[in-house]
Amino acid sequence: MRKCILGCLILWAFSGVALAQPSSDTTRAFGSIDQPAAVGVGPRFPQSATDALIELDLSTSEVVELDADEEEGGSQGVSGLLGASRDVFVSQVQYNLSSFRFNPRGYRSDYSSVYFNGFSFRDPETGYANYAVWGGLNDVLRNYTTRYGLAPSELSFGNFAGTTTYSTRASGYRKQASASIGASNRTYATRLMATYSTGLMNNGWAFTASASARLANEGFMDGTPYEAYSYFFAAEKKLNANHSVNFTIFGAPIRRGMSSAVVQDVYDMRDYQYNPNWGYQDGEKRSAKIRNTHLPVAMLNYFWTINEKSKLEAGLAVQTGRNGTSALDWFEGNDPRPDYYRKLPRYNDADNPENTTASRPYGSIANLMENEWRSNNTKVTQIDWQALYEGNYAANYGINRADSGWQAMTILKEYRNDQTTLSGYVNYNHHLNRYISLYGGVEGKMYKGSFYQTVLDPLGADYYLNLDKYVLGTDVSPLDPYALSFNDMNESPSQLRKYKGDKFGYDYDIHQNEASAWAEAQVKLNKFDFFVAGTVGYTEFWRDGHMKNARVESTNEGHSYGQSEAQRFVTGGVKANATYKITGRHFLTANAGWQTRPPLFRNSYLQIRYADLALDDKGLELQTEKVYTGDLAYIFRGSSLRIKAAAFYTLAQDLSEVRTFYDENTDNELANKAGALIEYVTYGLNKQYSGVELGVSYKLTSTLTVEAAATHGAYIYASDPNVTKVEDSQVKVGVVEKSYVSGYVLGGTPQTAGTLTLTYRSPKYWFAGATGNIAGNTYIDMYLDRRTLSFIDRVKDPGTNEIDPAMRNQLTEQEKFPWAYTVDVFGGASWRLHGGLLGINGNVQNILNNHYKTGGYEQTRVRQIEGKYKVDAFPSKYYYSFGVNFFVQVYYRF
Numbered sequence: 001m002r003k004c005i006l007g008c009l010i011l012w013a014f015s016g017v018a019l020a021q022p023s024s025d026t027t028r029a030f031g032s033i034d035q036p037a038a039v040g041v042g043p044r045f046p047q048s049a050t051d052a053l054i055e056l057d058l059s060t061s062e063v064v065e066l067d068a069d070e071e072e073g074g075s076q077g078v079s080g081l082l083g084a085s086r087d088v089f090v091s092q093v094q095y096n097l098s099s100f101r102f103n104p105r106g107y108r109s110d111y112s113s114v115y116f117n118g119f120s121f122r123d124p125e126t127g128y129a130n131y132a133v134w135g136g137l138n139d140v141l142r143n144y145t146t147r148y149g150l151a152p153s154e155l156s157f158g159n160f161a162g163t164t165t166y167s168t169r170a171s172g173y174r175k176q177a178s179a180s181i182g183a184s185n186r187t188y189a190t191r192l193m194a195t196y197s198t199g200l201m202n203n204g205w206a207f208t209a210s211a212s213a214r215l216a217n218e219g220f221m222d223g224t225p226y227e228a229y230s231y232f233f234a235a236e237k238k239l240n241a242n243h244s245v246n247f248t249i250f251g252a253p254i255r256r257g258m259s260s261a262v263v264q265d266v267y268d269m270r271d272y273q274y275n276p277n278w279g280y281q282d283g284e285k286r287s288a289k290i291r292n293t294h295l296p297v298a299m300l301n302y303f304w305t306i307n308e309k310s311k312l313e314a315g316l317a318v319q320t321g322r323n324g325t326s327a328l329d330w331f332e333g334n335d336p337r338p339d340y341y342r343k344l345p346r347y348n349d350a351d352n353p354e355n356t357t358a359s360r361p362y363g364s365i366a367n368l369m370e371n372e373w374r375s376n377n378t379k380v381t382q383i384d385w386q387a388l389y390e391g392n393y394a395a396n397y398g399i400n401r402a403d404s405g406w407q408a409m410t411i412l413k414e415y416r417n418d419q420t421t422l423s424g425y426v427n428y429n430h431h432l433n434r435y436i437s438l439y440g441g442v443e444g445k446m447y448k449g450s451f452y453q454t455v456l457d458p459l460g461a462d463y464y465l466n467l468d469k470y471v472l473g474t475d476v477s478p479l480d481p482y483a484l485s486f487n488d489m490n491e492s493p494s495q496l497r498k499y500k501g502d503k504f505g506y507d508y509d510i511h512q513n514e515a516s517a518w519a520e521a522q523v524k525l526n527k528f529d530f531f532v533a534g535t536v537g538y539t540e541f542w543r544d545g546h547m548k549n550a551r552v553e554s555t556n557e558g559h560s561y562g563q564s565e566a567q568r569f570v571t572g573g574v575k576a577n578a579t580y581k582i583t584g585r586h587f588l589t590a591n592a593g594w595q596t597r598p599p600l601f602r603n604s605y606l607q608i609r610y611a612d613l614a615l616d617d618k619g620l621e622l623q624t625e626k627v628y629t630g631d632l633a634y635i636f637r638g639s640s641l642r643i644k645a646a647a648f649y650t651l652a653q654d655l656s657e658v659r660t661f662y663d664e665n666t667d668n669e670l671a672n673k674a675g676a677l678i679e680y681v682t683y684g685l686n687k688q689y690s691g692v693e694l695g696v697s698y699k700l701t702s703t704l705t706v707e708a709a710a711t712h713g714a715y716i717y718a719s720d721p722n723v724t725k726v727e728d729s730q731v732k733v734g735v736v737e738k739s740y741v742s743g744y745v746l747g748g749t750p751q752t753a754g755t756l757t758l759t760y761r762s763p764k765y766w767f768a769g770a771t772g773n774i775a776g777n778t779y780i781d782m783y784l785d786r787r788t789l790s791f792i793d794r795v796k797d798p799g800t801n802e803i804d805p806a807m808r809n810q811l812t813e814q815e816k817f818p819w820a821y822t823v824d825v826f827g828g829a830s831w832r833l834h835g836g837l838l839g840i841n842g843n844v845q846n847i848l849n850n851h852y853k854t855g856g857y858e859q860t861r862v863r864q865i866e867g868k869y870k871v872d873a874f875p876s877k878y879y880y881s882f883g884v885n886f887f888v889q890v891y892y893r894f
Contacts, residue, residue: 089695106715136230175199182889223278251296279383408461564612686719750775766829820852836894
C-alpha cells in the first residue's frame with residue numbers, strides 16, 4: 001500500500017513538468033506570434049470579482065462523511081465512489097484559498113451549477129449562480145451535496161466544474177432552535193441569526209424558519225456600508241407513506257457599498273483600504289456605488305416514493321425582484337470621480353515629459369496634487385458631493401426654478417436589472433437491480449430581465465435630460481440639431497426632462513426560454529463502477545426594446561424599439577466515468593465529457609442597450625461554446641489517511657465576449673469630437689485549462705489532524721481570436737483583425753496554490769488550529785486589443801516609422817503578480833447549558849497583515865504625447881486583499 005501511495009505522489013509531482021508554463025515574469029513577447037499554445041478558464045472580469053465578495057461561511061459547514069469499506073480485495077464486491085465522502089481536495093481549498101480569489105482548476109463560476117430542490121440557480125445574464133440571493137442563511141443551508149468535476153449527480157446532468165445541490169425539505173431539519181451573534185471586520189460588523197425547526201411531527205407536518213441580519217456602518221474597505229437581511233420558511237406535509245409536498249420561500253434583501261479597482265499610484269499615496277466611491281456630505285460618508293438587491297424565491301416540490309425501487313419528484317418555482325447598482329452620471333464636463341486619470345499626479349507628469357518624478361521643480365502641479373493625496377485632503381481624494389451640488393446650482397444660475405426647474409449636470413443614477421423567472425422540473429430514478437440504477441429528468445425555465453437606468457438623485461436639481469451625450473450637438477439639420485441625440489424618438493421634446501425615479505438612456509427586456517432533458521445510468525460491479533450521462537437542451541432569447549433610439553434608427557443597422565428576432569441554439573452533452581476498485585481503500589478513476597453551451601445573451605448583441613443587432617447580423621460569428629474535458633485520479637480512503645491525486649484537462653472553444661469602455665483616442669464622427677463609447681467584440685476565442693491537484697488528510701493522533709492540498713495548473717488562451725470595435729455613437733463595426741494572445745495566461749486566479757492545516761480537537765469539546773496558505777503564478781486580466789498589429793502600430797516613431805522594441809514589449813507583456821501567502825488561526829469550544837449547547841467559534845485570517853494583489857486588469861487606453869503613444873499613462877488597475885480580518889460568533893442551540 002505504501003509503495004502505491006508513494007508512486008502516486010511521485011507521479012503527481014512530476015506530471016507538473018509536462019505542463020507548458022510561461023516564463024518567470026511574463027508570457028511570450030508579442031513578436032513570437034508563431035509560438036504554439038501552451039496547455040491550460042476564462043479571465044475573471046473586475047465586475048465579477050467585485051460581485052464575488054459575498055459571505056460564504058464554509059468554515060462551519062456540517063458534512064457527514066462516509067467511512068471507507070475495510071475490505072482489502074478478494075473477489076467480493078468493494079464499496080465504490082459514487083456518492084462517497086466529500087472531496088479531500090475541495091474541502092480544503094474552497095475556504096482556505098478564497099482570499100486569493102482561487103478558482104479550482106481555474107474554471108469560471110459559470111462552469112459550476114447550483115441547484116435548490118431540483119431547481120437550477122443560474123443567472124442567464126452572467127451564467128453563474130448569484131450567491132447574494134441566499135446570503136446569510138447559513139443555518140438552513142447545511143443540507144447539501146457537492147459533486148466535484150464530472151462526478152455523477154442524481155438530480156441533474158450537472159456541469160463539468162461541479163454541481164452543488166441544496167435540500168430545503170422541512171422534514172430534513174432536526175427539531176432544534178438556535179440563535180447566534182457574530183462580529184467581524186470584513187464586509188459587515190455584526191451578524192444576528194435565529195432558526196427554529198419542528199422536525200417531522202406526528203401529524204405529518206414539519207416547519208423550519210430562519211432569519212438573519214448583517215450590518216455595518218463600514219466594512220473593511222473605506223466607505224462600504226452594509227445592510228443585509230435574510231429570511232427563510234419551509235413547510236412540508238407528509239400526505240402518507242409515499243407522498244409528500246414541500247413549500248419553501250426565502251430571500252435576502254441587501255444594500256451594500258462597493259469598492260473599485262484603482263491604479264497602484266493611488267494605493268501608494270493612500271493605503272490598501274482606499275475606495276474612490278465615497279465622499280463626505282454634511283459630515284457623513286456617502287457612497288455613490290451602492291448595490292441594492294432583493295430577488296426572493298418561492299418553490300413548491302412534490303415527492304413520490306412509487307415503490308422501494310422507484311422515486312419521482314417534481315416542482316415549480318418563481319423568482320422575482322430588483323437588482324440595482326447606483327453610479328454617478330454627468331452630462332458635460334470631466335468625470336467627477338476622484339481617481340479620474342486627469343486628477344492624478346501621473347497625468348500632469350505625462351503632460352510635461354521633462355517634469356519627471358525624479359526631478360521636478362517644487363510647486364509643480366503634479367507635486368502639489370501628490371501632496372494633497374498623501375495628506376488625504378478628502379476634497380481631492382474622495383467624491384466632493386458639495387461641489388456636485390454647487391455645480392448643478394451654477395449651471396442654472398439666473399434661472400427661475402419655480403418657472404421651469406433646474407437641469408442637473410451631474411446626477412446619481414441606478415442601473416437596474418430586474419428579473420422574473422418561472423422554473424419547473426420532473427426527476428425520476430429507478431434502481432433496476434443491485435447493479436444498475438437509472439436517473440433522468442426534464443426541466444424548463446422562462447426568464448425575463450428588465451434592463452434600464454433611472455434618475456436616483458438629481459443632486460439638488462430637478463431633472464436630467466434624456467439625450468445621448470456622446471452625440472449631443474450633432475449638426476444634422478439647422479432646424480433640429482439634437483435629432484440623433486434623442487434616446488427615445490417616441491417622446492416629444494417636452495418629454496425630455498426626467499425626474500427622480502424616471503427612466504432614461506435605455507430601457508429594454510431580454511426574454512430567454514430554456515428546456516432540457518437528461519438521463520444517467522450508474523453501474524456498480526465487484527471491481528468496477530461506471531456511469532454514463534447525456535443531456536440535450538434548447539435555448540432561445542430575444543430583445544424587446546421600449547425606447548426608439550434615434551442614432552440606431554438612422555443607421556439602418558438594426559432596430560431599438562420592439563421585439564427582435566429570436567436567437568436559437570440546440571445544445572447537448574455526454575459524460576462518463578469508470579472507477580477501478582483496487583481494494584476497499586484504493587481506487588483509480590477516469591472521467592471524460594463533452595458539452596455544448598449557448599452563448600450568453602450579453603455576449604450575443606452589439607450595443608444591446610440600444611439595438612437588437614446580433615453578432616451574426618454583421619458577419620461576426622455567434623456560435624455555441626464547445627467544451628471537452630477529462631481527468632484521472634488516484635484515491636485512497638483509510639481510517640486515518642485520505643489521499644486524492646488527480647490530473648485534469650479542459651478545452652473550451654468558440655467563446656464570444658463583448659466589453660464596453662470609453663476611448664478618448666477614437667474620433668466620434670457624429671459629434672465631431674474625440675472620444676466615444678466603444679464595444680470591444682471578441683469571437684473565435686478558445687481557452688485551455690490543465691493541471692494537477694493533490695489533497696491529503698491524516699490523523700496523527702486521535703486529537704491531532706494535518707491536512708494539505710496543492711495544485712499546479714496552466715490556464716491559457718488557446719487561440720488567436722478575431723476582435724473588432726463598435727462605436728456606440730455610430731453602431732459601425734470596425735476592422736476585424738487577429739489578437740495574437742495564444743499562449744498568454746488567463747488572469748484572475750492563481751495557477752499554483754497550496755494550503756496546510758493543523759487542527760487539534762480536544763475530547764473536552766474545544767478545538768484550535770492554524771492554516772498556512774500560498775498562491776502564485778497569478779496574472780493580470782489582459783486587454784486583447786493591445787496584442788493586435790494595428791495597436792502595435794500606435795507605438796511607431798512618427799519620424800522613422802519604426803516600432804520601438806522596448807515600448808512594444810511594455811505594451812504586450814503580461815504582468816505577473818508576486819507570490820502571496822497568509823497565516824490563519826481558528827478555534828472554538830462548546831458547553832452543555834440548561835439542556836442546550838452553548839458554543840463559540842471564530843477565526844483570524846491573514847494574521848501577518850500581508851497586502852497582496854488578488855486581481856486586476858489592463859486599462860483599454862493609451863495616451864498620445866508629442867506624437868508618441870505613452871503606454872504607462874493609463875496603468876493597470878488592481879484589487880488588493882484584506883489585511884488582518886476576523887470573524888467570531890457565539891451561538892446557543894436547544
